Structures are given as structure tokens and as C-alpha cells.
Amino acid sequence: MRFSQSLLWPLTLPYAAAVNLRTRAYRIDLLRQKRLDGIVISVGNLTTGGTGKTPMVLWIAERLAAEGKRVGILTRGYGGKTQPAKTGGGDSPAAKEFSSSDEVQLLRHRLGGRVAIGVGADRFARGSELAKQGVEWFVLDDGFQHLALARDVNILLIDSTNPFGGGYLLPAGRLREPRTALARADIVVITRGDYTPAVQAAVRRYTAAPIFNASPRLDSICPVDAGAAPDTPADGTETLRGEKLFAFCGIGNPGAFLDNLRGWGYSVAGCTFFPDHHRYTQSDVERIEAAAHNAGASALICTEKDTFNLAGGRWQSENVWYCRISFQINREQEFWRAIKSKAEAREAATL
Numbered sequence: 001m002r003f004s005q006s007l008l009w010p011l012t013l014p015y016a017a018a019v020n021l022r023t024r025a026y027r028i029d030l031l032r033q034k035r036l037d038g039i040v041i042s043v044g045n046l047t048t049g050g051t052g053k054t055p056m057v058l059w060i061a062e063r064l065a066a067e068g069k070r071v072g073i074l075t076r077g078y079g080g081k082t083q084p085a086k087t088g089g090g091d092s093p094a095a096k097e098f099s100s101s102d103e104v105q106l107l108r109h110r111l112g113g114r115v116a117i118g119v120g121a122d123r124f125a126r127g128s129e130l131a132k133q134g135v136e137w138f139v140l141d142d143g144f145q146h147l148a149l150a151r152d153v154n155i156l157l158i159d160s161t162n163p164f165g166g167g168y169l170l171p172a173g174r175l176r177e178p179r180t181a182l183a184r185a186d187i188v189v190i191t192r193g194d195y196t197p198a199v200q201a202a203v204r205r206y207t208a209a210p211i212f213n214a215s216p217r218l219d220s221i222c223p224v225d226a227g228a229a230p231d232t233p234a235d236g237t238e239t240l241r242g243e244k245l246f247a248f249c250g251i252g253n254p255g256a257f258l259d260n261l262r263g264w265g266y267s268v269a270g271c272t273f274f275p276d277h278h279r280y281t282q283s284d285v286e287r288i289e290a291a292a293h294n295a296g297a298s299a300l301i302c303t304e305k306d307t308f309n310l311a312g313g314r315w316q317s318e319n320v321w322y323c324r325i326s327f328q329i330n331r332e333q334e335f336w337r338a339i340k341s342k343a344e345a346r347e348a349a350t351l
Contacts, residue, residue, distance in 0.1 A: 001168070008172040016169050019177055026147045033150040036127040038136040039343045042151040044144025046181060047165035047174040050252030050276075051157040052191040052214065054103055054305070055327040057141050058110055063336060064137050065114045072116040072135035074123040074149075076142060077101040078277045102277055102308040103141075109308075123149050144184070145176055152346035153339055156185035156209075160193030161256065163202065182206035186342050187335070189214050192256060194330060212335045216256075217328040218264050224307055224320040236299075236321050243299045243319075244269040246292035249306050250278030257303055260323070270295030278309060285313030292317075 001009065025031040041060055045051040057073060064071045078101035104119055111117075116135050118126025123146060127138055140149060144156055158164075165174025182188070188203055188211045190196045200211050221236040244267050249257050254273040261268055272291055274284070292300055299319040302310075307322050329335050 001172075005166070005168060005172040009168065012169040012172050015171070016178065019169075023147065023177070023181070031147075034124040034148060035150040036124065036138060037131045038127075038138055039153075039346075040127075040138045040140055040149065040151040041153040041155065041339060041343065042140040042143035042146070042149075043155050043157065044140075044142055044146075045157045045159075046144065046177060046179070047159070047162070048170070048176060048252070049159075049162075049165070049174055050256065051159045052216065052327065053142055053157060054106065055216065055325060056155070056157060056189065056191075056214070057139050058107065059327045059329070060339070061107075061111060061115045061139050064139075065111070069137045070116075070135045071114075071137045071139065072118060072127065072130035073107060073111075073139045073141060074118050074127050074130075074143075075104060075107070076121050076123070076146075077104050077119040102305045105308040106305050144181075153342045154184055154186045155189060155339070156182065156187070157189050157191050158199065158203065159253065159256070160190050160196045160199050160213075161259070163190075163199050179206055182209075185209045187212065187338055189329070189335075191327075192216070192259075210338050212338075213330045214327045216260050216325045218260070219324045219326050221301070221321050222324055224302070224310060224315070224322055240299055240301070240321065241265060243267070244295075244297045245299050245301045246288070246295055246297035247271040247301050248273070248288050249303045250274035250276060250280075250309065251303055251305060252276045257323075260325075261301070266301075269297040280306075280310050280313050282313045285310075285315055289316055 026033060043053050043056050045053060061071050061073055104117065107117055116130050116133060118130050120126050123140060140146065140151060143151060164179060167173060169175045169178065182203060183206055185207055186209055188207065188209050190199050190211060191214050194213050194215055196213060203211060218237065221240055245261065247258055247261060247268055248271065251257060258268060258271055270291060272288060288300065299321060300317060301321045301323065304322050304324050
């Protein structure tokens with residue numbers, strides 16, 4: 001334990017007591033969960049920071065939509081600002097207005113009008129609105145700790161590079177709940193690794209749920225250009241392989257972005273990180289370009305989520321790109337069958 005963690009460790013005791021009391025209250029029905037009229041698939045994690053929730057939510061929503069299901073995503077959105085539940089629109093990565101959180105804009109941009117989206121801290125209220133519009137399948141984003149809403153499938157994501165956030169609860173570590181909370185999971189997905197026996201062994205101590213692995217897959221590298229058509233952007237996947245890249249991002253796990261770029265075979269000359277959901281200013285843009293020049297980089301690259309926060313600055317460089325990624329799930333057909341069978345079993349039990 002680092003010295004800073006030792007100073008914060010006493011604060012984990014009241015935090016743990018509050019978490020355990022709340023969980024127990026729901027378990028014994030002292031606090032009652034609200035149930036939507038439909039199937040709810042929750043995607044969440046045990047730690048703060050990024051574990052790949054948004055790519056997983058996209059993967060599930062796209063699968064359900066492809067099967068002809070009426071699908072809705074329930075998300076708190078950054079800051080929990082309530083918005084009318086509605087289908088997606090045509091938000092562009094270079095959108096000029098911050099109509100919503102970056103993650104919500106990304107979901108709308110990727111899914112178009114195929115999936116409805118309800119944004120707000122009260123996920124039951126947003127889901128009820130969507131149910132009135134005919135939605136029957138709900139994907140609950142960041143829902144593992146949102147015990148107020150009943151779910152039919154509880155999917156827990158664990159980052160293989162830092163599975164338990166240093167091993168300590170907030171605020172000394174990154175754990176939102178003790179590891180024993182793994183017992184609530186119906187399915188565990190270990191992200192950012194195809195072969196993770198040590199992490200799987202640690203998970204197995206707390207749950208018998210099926211375990212799967214998932215890794216980020218690079219679909220394309222697109223230009224950050226307001227004039228580019230969002231559905232048919234130029235693809236720099238191959239042309240950038242000979243470039244020295246300067247990476248920048250404001251996401252929950254920036255180190256993973258660097259690891260991904262290098263794992264995909266790109267040369268990273270330098271990087272700079274910002275807080276999660278950071279909205280870039282002109283000063284930020286100038287700082288990034290100066291750092292890239294000093295590092296000898298010939299191109300700039302960020303995540304797709306960052307593009308929705310770039311409207312506050314204007315680039316001098318014309319060589320600014322973003323990565324468009326998806327999840328590659330090992331044994332994906334088995335994974336999908338596990339989700340569907342769990343959902344159907346819960347649905348049958350409630351009839």
C-alpha cells in the first residue's frame with residue numbers, strides 16, 4: 001500500500017459499511033427493485049475507470065437489433081442529465097454542439113435510429129418511457145451497482161490489466177464494491193486479454209458464473225474532419241502504419257489506448273492525457289500540437305469518444321485521426337447463447 005493510500009484507507013471503512021448495508025437491503029427486500037416491462041441486460045464493472053462498457057453495450061444492442069428486437073439503451077450519461085428517451089439521430093464525431101455526454105453521442109452515432117436511448121439518472125423512468133414506445137429489450141449501461149432497477153442478466157466486465165483496482169475500496173483504491181460482489185454476476189467478461197488464467201482463477205474464488213474473454217478490435221482509423229461523411233470516412237488504418245503518432249485522449253483508462261495502438265502495430269512517438277469526458281479548448285489543441293511537434297510525430301490520434309468533445313478547438317494540422325473500435329469476444333456464439341438463455345429463464349420464471 002502506497003503512503004497516499006494508507007492515508008485514505010480509514011475512509012474505506014465507512015464506505016464499505018454503506019455499500020454492504022445497501023446491498024443487503026436490496027437482497028432482503030427492505031429496498032425493493034423496480035421492474036420494467038421487458039428484458040433488462042445489465043453491463044457494468046466492479047471498479048472505477050474504463051473496462052470496455054460502451055463497446056459491450058454496442059455489441060449487445062447491435063446483436064439484438066439484428067435479430068429484429070425492439071431495443072433501448074438506458075444510460076445515466078455523464079453528469080446524469082435527463083433527456084427525453086428517443087431513438088438515435090445523426091450525430092457526427094465532429095458535432096459542433098454538446099447535445100449530451102460523449103458516450104451518448106457515440107451510441108447515437110453508431111446505432112442511428114435502430115436503437116432507442118434513454119438518458120438520465122432515473123433509469124426506471126427512462127425505461128418506462130421507452131416501454132410505452134414499444135421497446136421490449138433494454139441494455140442497462142453501467143448497471144452493476146444500479147440495484148434500484150431489476151435486471152434479467154447481470155454482465156460484469158473486469159479489466160485484465162488491473163482487475164481489482166489495486167485491491168482496495170474507494171477512496172484508497174478503485175473498487176466500487178468488495179470482490180464478494182462477483183457473486184451477483186450471471187456472466188463475467190475479462191476484457192483486454194485473450195488468455196488470462198490468473199485473473200480467471202481469482203474470479204473463480206467468488207463466482208461460478210461462466211467466464212469469457214474480450215479484446216478491442218480496430219475497425220478503422222477515421223479523420224477528424226467536419227466535412228467527412230460520417231458513414232463513409234477515409235480509412236487511415238494502413239497509411240498510418242508508417243507514421244509516428246502522437247496519441248491524446250480523455251477517457252477512463254488512457255493507458256489501455258496506448259497499449260491498443262502499439263498492439264495493433266502503430267508507432268507512438270508521444271502522448272498526453274486528459275481527465276475522462278474532457279472537453280477540449282483551443283488552448284488544449286495548441287498544447288497537443290506543440291507536444292506532437294516536439295515529439296517528432298507526423299500525425300495525431302485519439303479515441304472515437306474524444307471526437308465528440310473537440311468542438312471547442314480548431315486544429316492547424318490536417319492529419320488528425322480517431323480509432324473506431326469494436327469488441328472481439330472469444331466464443332462469441334456461446335457468449336450470446338448464455339445471455340439469451342439466462343434472459344429466457346428469468347422471463348419464464350416471472351410468468
